[in-house]
Amino acid sequence: MRWKNRGHEYDHVYHKMNEKTGFYLFGAGDYGRQFLHIFETEIQIKGYIDNDPRKHERFINGKMCYSVDEVSLERNEGIIVTMSQIARVKAIEQLKQLGYKKNEDFFVIEEFLSVYYVYKKNMVYFSSISFLPSTVCNLNCKNCLNFNPFAKQFYVREWDELIKDVDLFFSCVDRIMLFHISGGEPMIYKHTADLAEYIAHNYGDRIDTLRTVTNGTIVPKDEVLEKLSRCNIEVTVDDYREAVPRFNGRFDELIRKFEEYKINYYINKADSWIDLAPDKTDYSDLTDDQLEMHRESCSQSWQELRSGKLYNCNYAAYATVAGIAGEQDLEEVYDLTQFGADKKKELVEFRLGYTTKGYTNFCKRCRGFTPENSEEVEPALQTGLL
Ligand code: SF4
Structure with a gap:
C-alpha cells in the first residue's frame, strides 16, 4: 500500500469499525483465541466462524462456532479474520464471494488490533x-x-x-x-x-x-531448558518427523525434556x-x-x-x-x-x-x-x- 495521506490512512476504517456493535471472529484457532483474550471486554464478540466442520455447533473459548454460510451479518455487524497469513487467503476470498467488503464489512486481525488501539487509546x-x-x-x-x-x-x-x-x-x-x-x-x-x-x-x-520455535531436531542443554522454564514463553515444536525421520529420537527426547521442565510447548x-x-x-x-x-x-x-x-x-x-x-x-x-x-x-x-x-x-x-x-x-x- 502506498502512503497518500500519512498519519490518516485509517481514519475511514476506524469510522467503519466504530459503527459496528458486534463482531464474529473468522478463525477459531490460535489467533482467534489470542484476539478474544485481548478484546472480550472491549467489543461485543458474537461467536466464531470456522471452516473446520468439527468445530461447528460447539463452544470454543466460551463462544459458539458457526460455518460461514450460517452467519448472515446485520448492517451494524462485522467480521474479523483471525487466521494465519496462509489460512486467511481462502477465508478472504470466501467473504468477498459473499459480497462482503474489506474494511467495511470485514477486517483482518492486524489492522483491527492496531487501528482500534491507536485511534481509541493513542x-x-x-x-x-x-x-x-x-x-x-x-x-x-x-x-x-x-x-x-x-x-x-x-x-x-x-x-x-x-x-x-x-x-x-x-x-x-x-x-x-x-x-x-x-x-x-x-x-x-x-x-x-x-x-x-x-x-x-x-x-x-x-x-x-x-x-519461540524449534524444528524439533535439537535438544537444548539442561541449563537452557531451566532458563526457558523460568520465563513465560511458549515454544512451537514443528513436527518434521516425516520429512527428516533420522531426527525422530531427538524429537521424542525434546518433548520429554519439555515435559520434565514444564515448558509450555505446542506441536x-x-x-x-x-x-x-x-x-x-x-x-x-x-x-x-x-x-x-x-x-x-x-x-x-x-x-x-x-x-x-x-x-x-x-x-x-x-x-x-x-x-x-x-x-x-x-x-x-x-x-x-x-x-x-x-x-x-x-x-x-x-x-x-x-x-x-x-x-x-x-x-x-x-x-x-x-x-x-x-x-x-x-x-x-x-x-x-x-
Ligand atoms: S510475501 Fe512476497 S509478495 Fe508478499 S509482500 Fe512479501 S515480498 Fe511482496
Whole structure:
C-alpha cells in the first residue's frame, strides 16, 4: 500500500469499525483465541466462524462456532479474520464471494488490533513481530521462507545488538500480541534462552504471548531448558518427523525434556507449506501500480525487527539477506530511532504495510500469499547435503 495521506490512512476504517456493535471472529484457532483474550471486554464478540466442520455447533473459548454460510451479518455487524497469513487467503476470498467488503464489512486481525488501539487509546499495539537472533539452521529445507538454500551468507547477531533492538522496540511500541523469537533454528543460537529471559523480565507485562520455535531436531542443554522454564514463553515444536525421520529420537527426547521442565510447548504439524517461488518468478515487467496491487493482494502479515529498523515484509528482508532480492530498498524499512510520540499512527500504518513506494523490491520475484499462488509444497523437504 502506498502512503497518500500519512498519519490518516485509517481514519475511514476506524469510522467503519466504530459503527459496528458486534463482531464474529473468522478463525477459531490460535489467533482467534489470542484476539478474544485481548478484546472480550472491549467489543461485543458474537461467536466464531470456522471452516473446520468439527468445530461447528460447539463452544470454543466460551463462544459458539458457526460455518460461514450460517452467519448472515446485520448492517451494524462485522467480521474479523483471525487466521494465519496462509489460512486467511481462502477465508478472504470466501467473504468477498459473499459480497462482503474489506474494511467495511470485514477486517483482518492486524489492522483491527492496531487501528482500534491507536485511534481509541493513542497506543501503539502491534499484532506481532519477528525477531531473529541468527539465520543459521541445521536443516536445509527446499522451500525455507528464510531462503536459506539460496543464502550466500548467514548472520549471527551479538548480544548487545539484540538488547539494543529490544529496548528500542519497546520505547516505540506500547504493547504487542505476539513477540516471536525466530530463526534460523533458535535452539542453536547460544543466547536464545538469555534473550527470552531478558524480554520476559523487562517487557513481559507488555506482551500477550512471548513465543519461540524449534524444528524439533535439537535438544537444548539442561541449563537452557531451566532458563526457558523460568520465563513465560511458549515454544512451537514443528513436527518434521516425516520429512527428516533420522531426527525422530531427538524429537521424542525434546518433548520429554519439555515435559520434565514444564515448558509450555505446542506441536505444530503443517499439512503443507507455501512456495513463494523466487527461482520461478519474474514480475519485473509490471508497472508500479501493478506491483502495488500484487503487494496489496498478498496476505503476508509479518515484519522483522533488526538493527533498529522494521522491515515492511519479513520475507523480503530475508530474501535480501540471502542475496536474492538485490540491494536493500530504504523505502522498505522504518527507522525506529526516528520515531516520536507524534508518529504513532504513521508507525502503525507502516506496520500494516504502508510505504512510500507501496511494494518491496522482492515483490518482483515473489508469488506472495495470494489467491493465485496455490502451489502447496511438502513441509521441510530437504535439499542438498546436511
Ligand atoms: S515480498 Fe511482496 S509478495 Fe512476497 S510475501 Fe512479501 S509482500 Fe508478499
